[in-house]
Amino acid sequence: MRVVAKRTIRDFWELHNDCKSQLTSWYDEAVHANWQSPSDIKREYPSASVISNNRAIFNIKGNAYRLIVKINYAYGILWIRFIGTHAEYDKVNAEII
Numbered sequence: 367m368r369v370v371a372k373r374t375i376r377d378f379w380e381l382h383n384d385c386k387s388q389l390t391s392w393y394d395e396a397v398h399a400n401w402q403s404p405s406d407i408k409r410e411y412p413s414a415s416v417i418s419n420n421r422a423i424f425n426i427k428g429n430a431y432r433l434i435v436k437i438n439y440a441y442g443i444l445w446i447r448f449i450g451t452h453a454e455y456d457k458v459n460a461e462i463i
Contacts, residue, residue: 367399367437371446375433378449385427389449392424392433402439419461421447434460 375393379386401407404416415423424433432455434448447463448455 367396367401367442367444369393369396369444369446374446375449378431382431382451385431388427389433392426396435396444400442401437401444407437417461421460423455423460434458434463 372393375389379389395410399406399410404422407414407416407422411424413425413429417423420437420439422435422437424435425431426433426449429452431449431451433446434455436445436447437443448458448460450458
């Protein structure tokens with residue numbers, strides 16, 4: 367997958383260094399993935415939530431942080447839409463962010 371906006375997660379792990387290894391691992395796995403459908407994501411990340419509007423939510427560092435991505439399966443593009451604490455996540459609408 368081509369991941370757009372790596373800087374967003376890099377900026378986040380610079381502020382929250384406790385999740386740097388988890389975010390870099392997720393990024394490396396996503397770049398090498400070939401997700402063609404939501405079931406491909408669920409196969410690799412059973413705890414991920416696949417929601418409407420081609421969004422997926424990943425739990426980072428034992429659900430301390432949430433990562434929301436928008437996916438275009440046909441073109442193999444994944445956009446980072448949000449990364450934040452669980453409390454920050456509760457304030458956003460994951461389907462439209």
